[in-house]
Amino acid sequence: MKNHSTILVTGFGPFLHHTTNPSNLAVAHLTSTLTAPAGARLVTLPKLEVAYAAVRDALPLAWAEHRPAFTLHVGVGLAGKFRLERFARNTGYWSHDVRGEYVGPTVASMPALMRPANRAAAKLMPELNQKARAVAEDDALDVYETKLDLPRMVAALSSVTGKEVEVSEDAGQYLCDFTYTSSMYLSGKHDGGDHDGHKCQGRALFLHVPPVGEPYTQDEINDFVVKAVEY
Numbered sequence: 001m002k003n004h005s006t007i008l009v010t011g012f013g014p015f016l017h018h019t020t021n022p023s024n025l026a027v028a029h030l031t032s033t034l035t036a037p038a039g040a041r042l043v044t045l046p047k048l049e050v051a052y053a054a055v056r057d058a059l060p061l062a063w064a065e066h067r068p069a070f071t072l073h074v075g076v077g078l079a080g081k082f083r084l085e086r087f088a089r090n091t092g093y094w095s096h097d098v099r100g101e102y103v104g105p106t107v108a109s110m111p112a113l114m115r116p117a118n119r120a121a122a123k124l125m126p127e128l129n130q131k132a133r134a135v136a137e138d139d140a141l142d143v144y145e146t147k148l149d150l151p152r153m154v155a156a157l158s159s160v161t162g163k164e165v166e167v168s169e170d171a172g173q174y175l176c177d178f179t180y181t182s183s184m185y186l187s188g189k190h191d192g193g194d195h196d197g198h199k200c201q202g203r204a205l206f207l208h209v210p211p212v213g214e215p216y217t218q219d220e221i222n223d224f225v226v227k228a229v230e231y
Helices: 022-033 052-066 119-123 126-130 150-161 175-191 218-230
Strands: 006-012 041-048 070-076 082-085 087-089 143-146 165-168 204-209
Touching: 006 022, 006 052, 006 175, 006 218, 022 041, 022 070, 022 204, 022 218, 041 052, 052 175, 070 175, 070 218, 082 150, 087 175, 143 175, 150 165, 150 218, 175 204, 204 218
Parallel strands: 006 041, 006 070, 070 204, 082 165
Antiparallel strands: 082 204, 087 143
């Protein structure tokens, strides 16, 4: 966290079997643990609802009010490692959120029996990748890439925390990916960023933390998120 800057950090509320989301607790923990340097400001949204409409409402308001220099989104992912997501993708969404809503009209308009049963099936459906863009603005890209040097960040966080960290290139095409894509789009919009047709160097990063106990405790997850913000 640099001086004279604002960093926005978000977590998520419960979904599926994650009745208590470790990302929610980790981001909430930041405000009582991390002291921002003089001239810097930490803004947190610890408990975004795992719903497309909720993210669509919350993120533009946060960007308009705080104009963050960087945004770190935290969500729960697969067991084993902390994962830094390189890409945010704007297509291929097929799952409904906790409200039962879909991100675009393509899947929602399909008869239930014709909807894809899983991500592999969704990838075989061109209409999901060509028409159902999650961020529906005309100037939004299909793929964004964070501006951070992720291999360097992996090395630094592995060294300082002693935890397993890796770069991931698949943020999941669900609410995590949708939030990441939305933030990348807003970064470019507020920054006057150059949408070059394929990817934009965005001022955002998505961090997937493992579920509690797989293998890390909530305290270890909390500490890792602190180190990621301090990086």
